[in-house]
Amino acid sequence: MSGAAEFQTIRYAVGERIATITLNRPQVRNAQNSTLILELDCAMRRAAADPQVHVIVLAAAGPAFSAGHDLKAVVGQEAPDAWRQLRRTPEGRLRHERELYLEKCLYIYNLPKPTIAQVQGACVAAGLMLACMCDLIVAADDAQFSNPVLRMTGAGVELLVEPWELGQRKAKEFLFLGDPIDAREAWRLGLVNRVVPSRDLHGAAQELAETIAANAPLSVRAAKKTVYLAAERSRTEAWAEAERLWEPVYLSEDAQEGPRAFRDGRAPQWRGR
DSSP states (O other), X not given: OEEOTTOSSEEEEEOSSEEEEEEOOGGGTTOBOHHHHHHHHHHHHHHHHOTTOOEEEEEESSSOSBOSBOHHHHTTSSSOOHHHHHTTSHHHHHSOHHHHHHHHHHHHHTOSSOEEEEEOSEEETHXXXXXXXXXXXXXXXXXXXXXGGGGTSOOOGGGGHHHHHHOHHHHHHHHHHOOOEEHHXXXXXXXXXXXXXXXXXXXXXXXXXXXXXXXXXXXXXXXXXXXXXXXXXXXXXXHHHHHHHHHHHHTSHXXXXXXXXXXXXXOOOOOOO
Protein backbone atom coordinates (compact mmCIF):
# COMPACT_ATOMS: atom_id res chain seq x y z
CA MET A 1 0.00 0.00 0.00
CA SER A 2 1.41 3.39 -0.98
CA GLY A 3 0.92 6.58 0.96
CA ALA A 4 1.48 10.35 0.80
CA ALA A 5 3.46 11.67 3.77
CA GLU A 6 3.12 15.36 2.88
CA PHE A 7 -0.41 15.71 4.29
CA GLN A 8 -0.89 17.11 7.81
CA THR A 9 -4.58 16.44 8.47
CA ILE A 10 -5.40 13.41 6.34
CA ARG A 11 -3.87 10.06 5.44
CA TYR A 12 -3.80 8.87 1.85
CA ALA A 13 -3.19 5.26 0.81
CA VAL A 14 -3.75 3.22 -2.34
CA GLY A 15 -4.19 -0.53 -2.30
CA GLU A 16 -5.59 -2.89 -4.92
CA ARG A 17 -7.70 -0.51 -7.06
CA ILE A 18 -8.92 1.33 -3.93
CA ALA A 19 -7.77 4.70 -2.56
CA THR A 20 -8.51 5.26 1.13
CA ILE A 21 -8.51 8.87 2.32
CA THR A 22 -8.69 9.20 6.10
CA LEU A 23 -9.58 12.38 7.99
CA ASN A 24 -6.87 12.57 10.63
CA ARG A 25 -7.68 15.15 13.31
CA PRO A 26 -9.03 12.76 15.96
CA GLN A 27 -8.05 15.12 18.80
CA VAL A 28 -10.86 17.46 17.67
CA ARG A 29 -13.21 14.73 16.38
CA ASN A 30 -12.03 15.47 12.82
CA ALA A 31 -13.46 18.98 12.86
CA GLN A 32 -12.82 20.53 9.48
CA ASN A 33 -10.48 23.47 9.25
CA SER A 34 -9.25 24.91 5.98
CA THR A 35 -6.09 22.79 5.94
CA LEU A 36 -8.12 19.60 6.12
CA ILE A 37 -10.50 20.71 3.35
CA LEU A 38 -7.68 21.78 1.03
CA GLU A 39 -5.75 18.57 1.67
CA LEU A 40 -8.87 16.46 1.18
CA ASP A 41 -9.49 18.19 -2.13
CA CYS A 42 -5.90 17.51 -3.19
CA ALA A 43 -6.19 13.83 -2.26
CA MET A 44 -9.54 13.42 -4.06
CA ARG A 45 -8.08 14.93 -7.22
CA ARG A 46 -5.05 12.66 -6.94
CA ALA A 47 -7.26 9.59 -6.65
CA ALA A 48 -9.47 10.76 -9.52
CA ALA A 49 -6.44 11.15 -11.80
CA ASP A 50 -4.83 7.81 -10.85
CA PRO A 51 -5.75 5.15 -13.44
CA GLN A 52 -5.00 2.43 -10.88
CA VAL A 53 -7.76 3.72 -8.57
CA HIS A 54 -11.28 2.50 -9.33
CA VAL A 55 -13.02 3.30 -6.02
CA ILE A 56 -12.40 5.89 -3.28
CA VAL A 57 -13.18 5.29 0.40
CA LEU A 58 -13.48 8.30 2.73
CA ALA A 59 -12.75 7.23 6.31
CA ALA A 60 -11.88 8.93 9.60
CA ALA A 61 -9.44 8.30 12.44
CA GLY A 62 -10.67 8.07 16.02
CA PRO A 63 -14.16 7.58 17.45
CA ALA A 64 -15.93 10.23 15.31
CA PHE A 65 -16.28 10.67 11.56
CA SER A 66 -16.45 14.48 11.74
CA ALA A 67 -17.90 16.97 14.20
CA GLY A 68 -18.40 19.48 11.38
CA HIS A 69 -16.60 22.77 10.84
CA ASP A 70 -13.87 23.67 13.32
CA LEU A 71 -15.77 26.50 15.01
CA LYS A 72 -12.73 27.58 17.06
CA ALA A 73 -10.90 28.31 13.84
CA VAL A 74 -13.95 30.09 12.45
CA VAL A 75 -14.17 32.52 15.39
CA GLY A 76 -10.41 33.09 15.49
CA GLN A 77 -9.53 31.20 18.66
CA GLU A 78 -6.87 29.28 16.76
CA ALA A 79 -3.97 30.53 14.69
CA PRO A 80 -5.04 32.34 11.49
CA ASP A 81 -6.42 29.73 9.19
CA ALA A 82 -5.44 28.98 5.62
CA TRP A 83 -8.74 30.41 4.33
CA ARG A 84 -7.52 33.86 5.36
CA GLN A 85 -4.09 33.24 3.88
CA LEU A 86 -5.69 32.06 0.67
CA ARG A 87 -7.65 35.29 0.33
CA ARG A 88 -4.37 37.20 0.07
CA THR A 89 -3.73 35.56 -3.29
CA PRO A 90 -5.34 36.86 -6.52
CA GLU A 91 -7.59 33.80 -6.64
CA GLY A 92 -8.51 34.16 -2.98
CA ARG A 93 -9.62 37.74 -3.42
CA LEU A 94 -12.10 36.65 -6.08
CA ARG A 95 -13.71 33.88 -4.05
CA HIS A 96 -15.16 33.80 -0.60
CA GLU A 97 -14.01 31.03 1.73
CA ARG A 98 -17.48 29.54 1.82
CA GLU A 99 -17.66 29.32 -1.95
CA LEU A 100 -14.37 27.46 -2.00
CA TYR A 101 -15.63 24.97 0.57
CA LEU A 102 -18.83 24.28 -1.35
CA GLU A 103 -16.90 24.00 -4.59
CA LYS A 104 -14.69 21.30 -3.09
CA CYS A 105 -17.69 19.42 -1.72
CA LEU A 106 -19.32 19.47 -5.15
CA TYR A 107 -16.11 18.12 -6.64
CA ILE A 108 -16.53 14.99 -4.49
CA TYR A 109 -20.19 14.71 -5.52
CA ASN A 110 -19.31 14.97 -9.22
CA LEU A 111 -16.28 12.65 -9.18
CA PRO A 112 -16.57 10.14 -12.04
CA LYS A 113 -15.30 7.34 -9.80
CA PRO A 114 -17.55 5.82 -7.11
CA THR A 115 -16.99 6.98 -3.54
CA ILE A 116 -17.87 5.35 -0.21
CA ALA A 117 -18.08 7.12 3.15
CA GLN A 118 -17.06 4.92 6.09
CA VAL A 119 -18.82 6.52 9.08
CA GLN A 120 -18.47 5.89 12.81
CA GLY A 121 -19.52 7.96 15.80
CA ALA A 122 -20.55 11.58 15.33
CA CYS A 123 -21.29 12.71 11.80
CA VAL A 124 -22.40 16.31 12.29
CA ALA A 125 -23.25 19.27 10.02
CA ALA A 126 -20.28 19.67 7.64
CA GLY A 127 -19.31 16.09 8.48
CA LEU A 128 -22.72 14.97 7.26
CA MET A 129 -22.21 17.12 4.17
CA LEU A 130 -18.97 15.27 3.35
CA ALA A 131 -20.55 11.85 3.90
CA CYS A 132 -23.54 12.73 1.71
CA MET A 133 -21.27 13.91 -1.11
CA CYS A 134 -20.16 10.28 -1.41
CA ASP A 135 -22.16 7.78 -3.47
CA LEU A 136 -22.59 5.21 -0.69
CA ILE A 137 -22.42 5.33 3.10
CA VAL A 138 -21.44 2.37 5.28
CA ALA A 139 -22.16 3.16 8.93
CA ALA A 140 -21.03 1.58 12.18
CA ASP A 141 -23.82 0.76 14.59
CA ASP A 142 -22.56 3.56 16.87
CA ALA A 143 -22.89 6.25 14.18
CA GLN A 144 -24.99 9.33 14.94
CA PHE A 145 -26.09 11.73 12.19
CA SER A 146 -27.19 15.30 12.90
CA ASN A 147 -27.25 18.83 11.53
CA PRO A 148 -27.89 21.26 14.41
CA VAL A 149 -26.89 24.25 12.29
CA LEU A 150 -30.15 26.11 13.00
CA ARG A 151 -29.20 26.26 16.69
CA MET A 152 -26.03 28.25 16.15
CA THR A 153 -25.69 29.89 12.74
CA GLY A 154 -27.13 30.39 9.31
CA ALA A 155 -26.80 27.97 6.46
CA GLY A 156 -27.38 27.90 2.74
CA VAL A 157 -27.17 25.43 -0.09
CA GLU A 158 -25.89 22.76 2.33
CA LEU A 159 -29.50 22.35 3.46
CA LEU A 160 -30.35 20.98 0.03
CA VAL A 161 -28.57 17.77 1.01
CA GLU A 162 -31.21 16.63 3.51
CA PRO A 163 -34.21 16.83 1.10
CA TRP A 164 -32.18 14.97 -1.52
CA GLU A 165 -31.42 12.19 0.92
CA LEU A 166 -34.48 12.11 3.21
CA GLY A 167 -37.40 13.63 1.33
CA GLN A 168 -39.06 16.90 2.26
CA ARG A 169 -41.03 16.01 5.40
CA LYS A 170 -38.28 14.05 7.14
CA ALA A 171 -35.71 16.65 6.06
CA LYS A 172 -37.72 19.44 7.71
CA GLU A 173 -38.09 17.45 10.93
CA PHE A 174 -34.39 16.57 10.92
CA LEU A 175 -33.33 20.20 10.40
CA PHE A 176 -35.92 21.95 12.58
CA LEU A 177 -35.18 19.76 15.61
CA GLY A 178 -31.45 19.30 15.10
CA ASP A 179 -31.57 16.04 17.06
CA PRO A 180 -29.29 13.16 16.03
CA ILE A 181 -30.58 9.98 14.46
CA ASP A 182 -28.81 6.69 14.98
CA ALA A 183 -27.44 4.40 12.29
CA ARG A 184 -30.49 2.11 12.18
CA GLU A 185 -32.87 5.03 11.73
CA ALA A 186 -30.56 6.49 9.08
CA TRP A 187 -30.70 3.16 7.25
CA ARG A 188 -34.50 3.02 7.55
CA LEU A 189 -34.75 6.51 6.04
CA GLY A 190 -32.38 5.63 3.19
CA LEU A 191 -29.56 7.91 4.33
CA VAL A 192 -27.06 5.05 4.62
CA ASN A 193 -26.63 1.86 2.62
CA ARG A 194 -25.39 -0.56 5.27
CA VAL A 195 -25.07 -0.71 9.04
CA VAL A 196 -22.46 -3.02 10.55
CA PRO A 197 -20.93 -3.62 14.00
CA SER A 198 -18.30 -1.02 14.77
CA ARG A 199 -15.52 -3.62 14.78
CA ASP A 200 -16.45 -4.64 11.21
CA LEU A 201 -16.72 -1.14 9.70
CA HIS A 202 -13.42 -0.98 7.87
CA GLY A 203 -13.74 -4.50 6.52
CA ALA A 204 -17.30 -3.92 5.33
CA ALA A 205 -16.37 -0.71 3.50
CA GLN A 206 -13.35 -2.34 1.89
CA GLU A 207 -15.37 -5.38 0.85
CA LEU A 208 -17.97 -3.15 -0.78
CA ALA A 209 -15.23 -1.16 -2.52
CA GLU A 210 -13.57 -4.35 -3.78
CA THR A 211 -16.86 -5.63 -5.19
CA ILE A 212 -17.41 -2.37 -7.07
CA ALA A 213 -13.78 -2.21 -8.21
CA ALA A 214 -14.11 -5.68 -9.79
CA ASN A 215 -16.75 -4.36 -12.21
CA ALA A 216 -16.01 -2.78 -15.58
CA PRO A 217 -14.77 0.74 -14.69
CA LEU A 218 -16.26 2.46 -17.74
CA SER A 219 -19.65 0.95 -16.98
CA VAL A 220 -19.50 1.91 -13.29
CA ARG A 221 -18.75 5.54 -14.16
CA ALA A 222 -21.46 5.65 -16.81
CA ALA A 223 -23.94 4.11 -14.35
CA LYS A 224 -23.17 6.85 -11.79
CA LYS A 225 -23.84 9.55 -14.38
CA THR A 226 -27.02 7.78 -15.48
CA VAL A 227 -28.41 7.87 -11.93
CA TYR A 228 -27.81 11.63 -11.88
CA LEU A 229 -29.61 11.95 -15.23
CA ALA A 230 -32.65 10.18 -13.84
CA ALA A 231 -32.75 12.52 -10.84
CA GLU A 232 -32.06 15.80 -12.61
CA ARG A 233 -33.76 15.67 -16.03
CA SER A 234 -37.07 14.83 -17.58
CA ARG A 235 -37.56 11.24 -18.68
CA THR A 236 -37.27 12.12 -22.39
CA GLU A 237 -34.11 14.19 -21.89
CA ALA A 238 -32.55 11.55 -19.65
CA TRP A 239 -33.30 8.78 -22.17
CA ALA A 240 -31.54 10.62 -25.00
CA GLU A 241 -28.61 11.68 -22.86
CA ALA A 242 -28.15 8.16 -21.46
CA GLU A 243 -27.85 6.75 -24.98
CA ARG A 244 -25.16 9.31 -25.78
CA LEU A 245 -23.40 8.59 -22.48
CA TRP A 246 -23.32 4.81 -22.93
CA GLU A 247 -22.33 4.70 -26.61
CA PRO A 248 -18.56 4.85 -25.97
CA VAL A 249 -18.99 2.12 -23.34
CA TYR A 250 -20.75 -0.18 -25.84
CA LEU A 251 -17.92 0.45 -28.34
CA SER A 252 -15.04 -0.04 -25.89
CA GLU A 253 -12.57 -2.92 -25.65
CA ASP A 254 -14.06 -3.79 -22.27
CA ALA A 255 -17.44 -4.36 -23.92
CA GLN A 256 -15.86 -7.30 -25.76
CA GLU A 257 -13.81 -8.48 -22.79
CA GLY A 258 -16.84 -9.06 -20.57
CA PRO A 259 -18.56 -11.60 -22.86
CA ARG A 260 -15.22 -13.25 -23.68
CA ALA A 261 -14.42 -13.74 -19.99
CA PHE A 262 -17.90 -15.17 -19.38
CA ARG A 263 -17.46 -17.58 -22.30
CA ASP A 264 -14.03 -18.68 -21.07
CA GLY A 265 -15.07 -19.04 -17.44
CA ARG A 266 -12.47 -16.58 -16.12
CA ALA A 267 -12.36 -13.21 -14.38
CA PRO A 268 -12.42 -10.30 -16.85
CA GLN A 269 -9.28 -8.22 -17.30
CA TRP A 270 -10.64 -4.69 -17.55
CA ARG A 271 -8.56 -2.07 -19.34
CA GLY A 272 -10.85 0.90 -18.89
CA ARG A 273 -10.92 1.58 -22.60
